[in-house]
Amino acid sequence: MSGYPISIRPFGPHAILLEWPHKVDESILDDILGFVGYLENGNLDGIDWELVPAYNSLTLIQRRPIIDFEHMAQHLWELYRLNEKVNLRSKFLWRLPVCYDLDFGIDFQGVSEQLGKSIGELIVLHTAPIYTVYGIGFLPGFMYLGGLPAALEVPRRASPRLKVQKGAVGLAGKQTGIYPQESPGGWNIIGNCPVPIFDVEVENPCFVSVGDKIQFYQISRAEYDLHKIESEVGIYQLEKIKIDA
Amino acid sequence: MLKFVKSGFFTSVQDSGRFGYRNKGVPVAGVMDGLSSSIVNMLLDNDAHAPLLEITMTGPELLFEEETYIAMGGAEFSGKLNDNSIKNYKAYKVVAGDRLYFGNLTKGFRAYLGVKDGFQAPKVLGSSSLYKPITPINHFKDSDVVPYARCKSFHPKIQEVKVDLFLDETVLEVHKGPEYGLLTDKQLELLFFKSLSIAKENDRMAYQINENIDKHQISMLTSATLPGTVQLTPSGKLIVLMKDGQTTGGYPRILQLSDRAISILAQKRSSDTVSFRLI
Numbered sequence A: 001m002s003g004y005p006i007s008i009r010p011f012g013p014h015a016i017l018l019e020w021p022h023k024v025d026e027s028i029l030d031d032i033l034g035f036v037g038y039l040e041n042g043n044l045d046g047i048d049w050e051l052v053p054a055y056n057s058l059t060l061i062q063r064r065p066i067i068d069f070e071h072m073a074q075h076l077w078e079l080y081r082l083n084e085k086v087n088l089r090s091k092f093l094w095r096l097p098v099c100y101d102l103d104f105g106i107d108f109q110g111v112s113e114q115l116g117k118s119i120g121e122l123i124v125l126h127t128a129p130i131y132t133v134y135g136i137g138f139l140p141g142f143m144y145l146g147g148l149p150a151a152l153e154v155p156r157r158a159s160p161r162l163k164v165q166k167g168a169v170g171l172a173g174k175q176t177g178i179y180p181q182e183s184p185g186g187w188n189i190i191g192n193c194p195v196p197i198f199d200v201e202v203e204n205p206c207f208v209s210v211g212d213k214i215q216f217y218q219i220s221r222a223e224y225d226l227h228k229i230e231s232e233v234g235i236y237q238l239e240k241i242k243i244d245a
Numbered sequence B: 001m002l003k004f005v006k007s008g009f010f011t012s013v014q015d016s017g018r019f020g021y022r023n024k025g026v027p028v029a030g031v032m033d034g035l036s037s038s039i040v041n042m043l044l045d046n047d048a049h050a051p052l053l054e055i056t057m058t059g060p061e062l063l064f065e066e067e068t069y070i071a072m073g074g075a076e077f078s079g080k081l082n083d084n085s086i087k088n089y090k091a092y093k094v095v096a097g098d099r100l101y102f103g104n105l106t107k108g109f110r111a112y113l114g115v116k117d118g119f120q121a122p123k124v125l126g127s128s129s130l131y132k133p134i135t136p137i138n139h140f141k142d143s144d145v146v147p148y149a150r151c152k153s154f155h156p157k158i159q160e161v162k163v164d165l166f167l168d169e170t171v172l173e174v175h176k177g178p179e180y181g182l183l184t185d186k187q188l189e190l191l192f193f194k195s196l197s198i199a200k201e202n203d204r205m206a207y208q209i210n211e212n213i214d215k216h217q218i219s220m221l222t223s224a225t226l227p228g229t230v231q232l233t234p235s236g237k238l239i240v241l242m243k244d245g246q247t248t249g250g251y252p253r254i255l256q257l258s259d260r261a262i263s264i265l266a267q268k269r270s271s272d273t274v275s276f277r278l279i
Helices: A026-043 A068-082 A107-116 A119-127 A219-234 B034-043 B185-192 B258-266
Strands: A005-009 A016-019 A048-054 A057-062 A089-100 A130-137 A141-148 A161-164 A168-172 A175-178 A183-185 A186-194 A213-219 A238-241 B002-006 B010-014 B052-056 B061-064 B068-077 B092-094 B100-101 B104-114 B171-177 B197-203 B208-209 B229-232 B238-241 B255-259 B272-278
Touching: A005 A068, A005 B238, A016 A068, A026 A048, A026 A057, A026 A068, A026 A130, A089 B052, A107 A119, A107 A186, A119 A213, A141 A175, A238 B010, B034 B052, B034 B068, B034 B104, B034 B258, B171 B258, B185 B272, B255 B258
Parallel strands: A089 A213, B171 B272
Antiparallel strands: A005 A016, A016 A057, A048 A057, A089 A186, A089 A238, A130 A141, A130 A213, A161 A183, A168 A175, A168 A186, B002 B061, B010 B052, B052 B104, B061 B100, B068 B092, B068 B104, B171 B255, B197 B208, B197 B272, B208 B238, B229 B238, B229 B255
């Protein structure tokens, strides 16, 4: 039974926004994902909805304009009340390799100076936590990760780069993450992950889902090159561990 | 095949969009001006999702290598099929070797070229819409080709439609966005009682507005955004997300454009003026 005081509001002609209390809280995220699982299990009749969960919200999007918002909102209320968490989706912990060599970690030296800690200490801090994926957006496969140690908080770069490499691992404020594609960006780059986070060639183009967990581990440059080739030919085996709900 | 003798400024294939991957951060993409493109597909008796060419600002020069039927709509160009002037919203037969010249843009910003049964551009994640990096390219370059099926005979149900032109419209109908309630009276006044001009930063991802409204310090958690979402940055800048816009964002979503307003805006360019009206 789900008991949060949620709000259900129209978001333009094609979407409905459901909001939970405004805070970063894993039990809220679990409640949202439990509801997503319930809705995806055929409890949302007829129409194809896209369900976009992030932090404390769930947005339902439809291709055609929504005809009767009031009716739909009422229906969602009832479903949320009825929703018993039997259909919680499986969650996974993904262990992702990161090469922190300074060839990749082009801002690592500067970050180390700003934070007053050695690069070795910072790597230990960055690879210790199990991060939670609170959202995927901004770019295809870009994960919003929660759980960065306060000791790694560093402001984003004063001027963003026009080009950040694919796979770049960055730090900005309370966030850490991986650039899934080459793109402009303002984060401090400390390493690179050789495993593609988003791949249109595979049926599920992004192996990570909101609610999953991420842990980084350090690899050498030689291992990086090996994993890169393995990924390109499609034989790299991702390390994943199923987490019980 | 259709060959791009000259590709134009920014010509891409677009359909009704890539639906079902927004939870992985993939923008929906698809035609910017759904109003014009849907009439083009209708004229050719095509499926509503049939891929068309979206032509931006500078038209291409095109060579048809198979016979088929075509129609155009949206922005107005001084177009010619071989030596003959052509107009929007009318079906034309083309044969192998025919050349289509777009000439000069006279009104609007984005034109649509449809062919009978649509362009057969490869589908990636269920859609032919070009969007990099989901597709390898985001627009065509000179001497690229795009396939289409040969069509020897087709009898359009309607030869030509007179379209109630919206290219001159400047009023964008908007719904209140999720964070609308956080706006101050001063911000509301600036938002609704002034005409706003389009910044040079405008493309398939977003249209920025030149005039700022007041600064704010509203902080919110990242949440979904949609095509037509108007975001307000902390410095007071207004950003209207369009079809290639990001799927989530952390700026307050103060307004949401109607579908028609998205089409109207898609036909605007730098320094054109628009205004918002609540519905």
